[in-house]
Structure formats: C-alpha cells, structure tokens
Amino acid sequence: MAGDEEGFTDFAAACGGRLFRTAWLLTGDWHLAEDLVQETLGKVYRVWTTRRRPDDPIAYARTALVRTFITHRRRRGSGERPTDVVPELPGREPDVALRVTLLDALARLDAKDRAVLVLRYWEDRSVEQTAAELGLSAGAVRSRCFRALDRLRDVLGADDPTRSGATP
Incomplete structure (x- = not known):
C-alpha cells in the first residue's frame, strides 16, 4: 500500500498542472480551480489504492475533474454572484x-x-x-x-x- 501511495504522489505531481489548467479554463477562478483539482485528486486517490484502479488514470482524473466541475455548478449556492469585471490576470499571450x-x-x-x-x-x-x-x-x-x-x-x-x- 505504501508503494501505491508513492505512485499516487508521483501521478499527482506529474498531472496536477494539466488538471489545474483545465480546471482554471472551466472556472475562470484560480482558487476554485485549485479546489476542484484537490477534490478530483481525492477522488482519484480513493480508487488508486483499491483493486478498482483505473487502467488510464489521467483520463479517469480528467473525467472526474469535469464531472466535479459540473456538479459544483449545479450546487452553487445562492450567495455566489457572478461579476461583470474580470480581474486582471498575468498573461504571456x-x-x-x-x-x-x-x-x-x-x-x-x-x-x-x-x-x-x-x-x-x-x-x-x-x-x-x-x-x-x-x-x-x-x-x-x-x-x-x-x-x-x-x-x-x-x-x-x-x-x-x-x-x-x-x-x-
């Protein structure tokens, strides 16, 4: 099991940046993107150490991320309000x-x-x-x-x- 945890740590380090980029593009919010990636990695970890470990963990993680985002949008509380002003973001484009x-x-x-x-x-x-x-x-x-x-x-x-x- 310790080997599985090390393997998961390596996996999370290798694909975390790509998952974050996708989450940020989906949300447009840096902090929410971080939260979605964290929740997604938690879901992946739950199956990582079981016998149901996915054959393609990156695809599984991307699918979990998108579904987590859609679920979050459905559950969004009434206290959250969209804004008309997009904060200035650093860009290299x-x-x-x-x-x-x-x-x-x-x-x-x-x-x-x-x-x-x-x-x-x-x-x-x-x-x-x-x-x-x-x-x-x-x-x-x-x-x-x-x-x-x-x-x-x-x-x-x-x-x-x-x-x-x-x-x-």
Missing part, C-alpha cells in the same frame, strides 16, 4: 484582451457547453475523447459543440472579427 474576452464569454455559457468547448478546443481532445469524458455520445458532443459555439458567438456579439460575415 500577445493578445491578452482577446483571451479575457473569450474567458468572459465562456463564463456565460452553461457548464456542459463550457466543458465541451474547453475539452474540444483548449484541451484539443477528439470528439470521441470528449464524449467518453463527459459520458455523452459522439453525436451529442458534435451537436452540443455546434450549439455552444453559436451561443459563444452570440455572447461575443457582432463586433467579433472572427465571426463569418462580419465587416471591418
């Missing part, structure tokens, strides 16, 4: 304003639409991988992607230069 605009627009989507877009486009997962992680069919992922991108375009508005048909 050349177009920080675009990144903040996209993150703000993602925050306005519902949890499943946001999860599909983050997994498909930020995490560069295939339709099949996204479907497996969210427990959906490939067709459902494709249609949800299509509708979520359309909603994202609506949230971004007509001034979005990437929108087809927009005039400069």
Whole structure:
C-alpha cells in the first residue's frame, strides 16, 4: 500500500498542472480551480489504492475533474454572484484582451457547453475523447459543440472579427 501511495504522489505531481489548467479554463477562478483539482485528486486517490484502479488514470482524473466541475455548478449556492469585471490576470499571450474576452464569454455559457468547448478546443481532445469524458455520445458532443459555439458567438456579439460575415 505504501508503494501505491508513492505512485499516487508521483501521478499527482506529474498531472496536477494539466488538471489545474483545465480546471482554471472551466472556472475562470484560480482558487476554485485549485479546489476542484484537490477534490478530483481525492477522488482519484480513493480508487488508486483499491483493486478498482483505473487502467488510464489521467483520463479517469480528467473525467472526474469535469464531472466535479459540473456538479459544483449545479450546487452553487445562492450567495455566489457572478461579476461583470474580470480581474486582471498575468498573461504571456500577445493578445491578452482577446483571451479575457473569450474567458468572459465562456463564463456565460452553461457548464456542459463550457466543458465541451474547453475539452474540444483548449484541451484539443477528439470528439470521441470528449464524449467518453463527459459520458455523452459522439453525436451529442458534435451537436452540443455546434450549439455552444453559436451561443459563444452570440455572447461575443457582432463586433467579433472572427465571426463569418462580419465587416471591418
């Protein structure tokens, strides 16, 4: 069992950063992302030391993270209020304003639409991988992607230069 704990520690150190990045993209909140990763690693640890240990622990952890995020969004208390102001975040990207605009627009989507877009486009997962992680069919992922991108375009508005048909 001690070997399993050491193996889990190595696993958590190796994939913790990737899980945090995904959690931050899903939430847009540094502290909530840390909480989701911690809760996810707790769930992974529970199965790590049992005989039900997953064959692909990274995929299991990503799936657990996305499901934890969706559950959190469902349970969100009435005391929490979204804000119109996104705090300034340090960025290394050349177009920080675009990144903040996209993150703000993602925050306005519902949890499943946001999860599909983050997994498909930020995490560069295939339709099949996204479907497996969210427990959906490939067709459902494709249609949800299509509708979520359309909603994202609506949230971004007509001034979005990437929108087809927009005039400069």
